[in-house]
Amino acid sequence: MAAELRDPVRRMLESVLDDVRPLNAGEVASYIPELAIVDPDRLGAALASTHGVVHEAGDCDATFTIQSVSKPFVFALAVDALGLVEVNRHVGLEPSGEPFNAISLEATTGRPLNPMINAGAIVTTSLMRGDTAEEKFALVQAGLGKFAGRDLSVDEDVFSSEASTGDRNRALAYLTRSAGTLGSTADVATTAYFRQCSLTVNARDLAIMAATLATGGVNPVTDERVISEDAARWTMAVMTSCGMYDASGDWLVRVGLPAKSGVGGGIAAVQPGQFGIGTFSPRLDARGNSARGVATLELLSERHGLHMLQHH
Numbered sequence: 001m002a003a004e005l006r007d008p009v010r011r012m013l014e015s016v017l018d019d020v021r022p023l024n025a026g027e028v029a030s031y032i033p034e035l036a037i038v039d040p041d042r043l044g045a046a047l048a049s050t051h052g053v054v055h056e057a058g059d060c061d062a063t064f065t066i067q068s069v070s071k072p073f074v075f076a077l078a079v080d081a082l083g084l085v086e087v088n089r090h091v092g093l094e095p096s097g098e099p100f101n102a103i104s105l106e107a108t109t110g111r112p113l114n115p116m117i118n119a120g121a122i123v124t125t126s127l128m129r130g131d132t133a134e135e136k137f138a139l140v141q142a143g144l145g146k147f148a149g150r151d152l153s154v155d156e157d158v159f160s161s162e163a164s165t166g167d168r169n170r171a172l173a174y175l176t177r178s179a180g181t182l183g184s185t186a187d188v189a190t191t192a193y194f195r196q197c198s199l200t201v202n203a204r205d206l207a208i209m210a211a212t213l214a215t216g217g218v219n220p221v222t223d224e225r226v227i228s229e230d231a232a233r234w235t236m237a238v239m240t241s242c243g244m245y246d247a248s249g250d251w252l253v254r255v256g257l258p259a260k261s262g263v264g265g266g267i268a269a270v271q272p273g274q275f276g277i278g279t280f281s282p283r284l285d286a287r288g289n290s291a292r293g294v295a296t297l298e299l300l301s302e303r304h305g306l307h308m309l310q311h312h
């Protein structure tokens with residue numbers, strides 16, 4: 001309690017969590033058994049400042065798979081390594097207005113609409129250097145570990161289930177391969193992508209990862225530069241337009257922070273130049289975004305004037 005009194009940011013997070021805790025709308029992801037068995041009542045939020053101070057409230061040690069929250073960070077690694085022009089030859093930068101797993105490819109070029117939906121994320125992962133899934137995933141794992149400031153490991157049970165049920169993602173990989181936009185074979189891309197989705201994190205990790213974008217590419221806790229300032233800005237821009245799938249427009253009005261959600265229940269949100277926020281709550285709304293995570297960020301934004309277009 002004494003520590004809480006000395007930490008007003010933590011108190012602010014606690015108070016918002018207290019208000020959203022009673023919400024029980026939504027369902028945990030159930031397309032694989034490992035996601036269906038999580039405790040649906042978990043709720044945590046962490047805020048990491050660009051000075052490297054981390055504030056935590058609720059279940060910030062609970063681990064879950066990163067799933068689609070990995071997408072902006074892998075996009076960041078890809079544009080950092082290859083440049084925006086080259087990555088953009090393979091994947092577009094336009095919001096799709098469609099669900100995360102839509103067969104969403106540009107008619108003329110065959111490019112996925114953007115890197116925040118599955119089709120685009122599989123292409124982004126395929127652009128990692130190396131010929132094999134192991135080489136590509138090693139770069140993803142090392143890169144995401146630098147964003148988080150610690151080594152991240154794969155939940156092998158989730159990985160096996162993702163791989164054995166992932167035919168829709170394989171179909172997306174084959175479609176992009178036939179259109180000439182995939183940077184590898186379909187099998188290499190999807191194997192690396194399924195492992196990427198199965199990396200385990202907690203809310204604190206997501207806050208630090210988001211804060212690494214907020215600083216313009218330097219992890220504020222480890223002080224290591226992970227990506228260039230340009231790569232960080234491009235990534236936050238894509239999160240702003242496409243991060244919450246077909247709820248991105250709504251989110252931009254109501255919350256006004258670049259963000260990315262995942263079906264594991266995580267959300268990472270960025271206040272550029274200020275801080276990153278990570279939330280965890282497993283029940284998902286109809287669009288596949290964490291219902292209480294969305295509510296937490298809406299309340300935080302509203303109460304504390306966090307909208308990036310707020311007039312100060």
Ligand code: GLN
Nearest residue numbers: 067068100118197262263
């Ligand atoms: N593994 C999931 C998939 O590819 C991730 C989707 C998500 O988090 N929205 O379908």
